[in-house]
Amino acid sequence: MTTTCEIPVVDVPAAQRLVTGQFAQLLAMVFGSGLSMYLLTSVVPLYLAASGSGGIGAGLSTGAMMLSAVGVELVVPRMLARWGYRVVLGLGLILLGAPSLILLLTASLPIVLAVCVIRGAGLAILVVGAVALVAEVAPSHRRGEAFGVYGLAVGLPAVIGLPLGVHLTNLIGFDALFVLAAVASLAGLVTVSAMPQTTSVEEQHVKVLGGLRGSGLLMPTFVFAAVTVAAGISVTFLPLAVAKDKHSLVATALLMQAITAPAARWLAGRYADRIGPAKLLAPALVFAAAGAGALVLIGSTVAIVVGSTLFGIGFGAAQNLTLTLMYNRVPKSRYGQVSALWNLAYDGGWGIGAIIFGAVVAGTGYPLAFGLTAAVVAVAVVPAVQSLP
CATH class of the missing domain: 1.20.1250.20 (MFS general substrate transporter like domains)
Structure with missing residues (x-):
């Protein structure tokens, strides 16, 4: 007669995977949206200067985006509580990416500044929402490491996008670069369905x-x-x-x-x-x-x-x-x-x-x-x- 005994399975928190499929898709979204931002960080001021707006217009474009981001960051937690991660992050990707296409039509300073304001709102939504989501999906005992991996996904677009954006203006021109920046952000919409529908x-x-x-x-x-x-x-x-x-x-x-x-x-x-x-x-x-x-x-x-x-x-x-x-x-x-x-x-x-x-x-x-x-x-x-x- 054979007897069997069941060995209980014990969950070991330290063995939890850090980069899950969901986390990987979040990192891809962060990388693409960051690339969209940094490709145009130095290019929009160049675009305005080339169109006759001078240094004042160039400075205003950066200031408009940053001030917009600061203002919207104050309301993102309320947006997350009301609509959840999928809707809010999807909105952020659209606001950051789609307005870049408007620059194909005009270099008028007021319109370019309006584009910068809208993109700043999208940036605010994405950075606040993404950081909060990293804190939720990462194991608590590896949270610092998770933020480190997130930091790489945020930092690499700066290393790539800042010099590449300026370089590409001489190779493919402003219009193609505006399209590329839009695509880099909007492509992240394919990852939105993997995000939690609501906060935890x-x-x-x-x-x-x-x-x-x-x-x-x-x-x-x-x-x-x-x-x-x-x-x-x-x-x-x-x-x-x-x-x-x-x-x-x-x-x-x-x-x-x-x-x-x-x-x-x-x-x-x-x-x-x-x-x-x-x-x-x-x-x-x-x-x-x-x-x-x-x-x-x-x-x-x-x-x-x-x-x-x-x-x-x-x-x-x-x-x-x-x-x-x-x-x-x-x-x-x-x-x-x-x-x-x-x-x-x-x-x-x-x-x-x-x-x-x-x-x-x-x-x-x-x-x-x-x-x-x-x-x-x-x-x-x-x-x-x-x-x-």
Whole structure:
């Protein structure tokens, strides 16, 4: 007589796959929409300048998109709670991609600015919705690593799209590039059906700026904003601060920053899951402050390249660490709020930093202005250290 015994199957959380089919499709959507954005980031200003709108029009196009994104980010959590991920992310893809086709018809400044505003709204929906969804679908004990992988999907389009967009204008022209940018975003619609129809909890905290006292969210929000201030300044003013005959140096420096940021974001996520994001945040800020401070020596080739590389490391790590820290401190009902707050710090710091720096540099010159930028990041080290358990 043979007896059999059943061996119980035990689920081991550590064995959970990080990149599931659903997560992979989300990453594909993020990559395509990011490529759509970055292909036109430098091209739209060129398009306006070529059409006679000059530097003022070029600056307004970037400002219109960023201000639109900041405004819409405040309402995305409410949209997610009401309509769910499929509808909201699909709307974001359409708003980011489809208006690019309008640029085939006209270079009129008011219409181009309207296109930038609509695309900014689409961008806001996608970044807030995607980050919140990553927090939902990733295993909680591997959340930092998940944000690191997400960071690669977000960072690669910048590395590819920023130089490629400008290069392609000489090969295929503006019109073909506008179509390519539209397709890159709209292609993501095929992945929408794989996204959850609704959020995972019924009661969502939809007020982005509500209930912040005692939530543990204010410190990482302000710390990250300090770093994004420096990020916006470096990308905007480094090309202006360096002599025109050294534009290849600027391209190299910005490329190093664009490459190191997503790599550091991924590595920071892996280690944050093991030792906690709070312990790594202060060192990341030190890297960012050192990188920003190196630009004081704006006449040195080594200082520019090394400084941009150090800043890229600190900036990328700070992106992951602040985001992971914020999600670790809230229940699922506040995931949308965290995503909106973090993206507000990103876009708001980027825009405000560029505006203030432009006013300061007129009176101080570039070296001192870059030194003040580094000081802003360095000051953020204090609350990061004080938050350690």
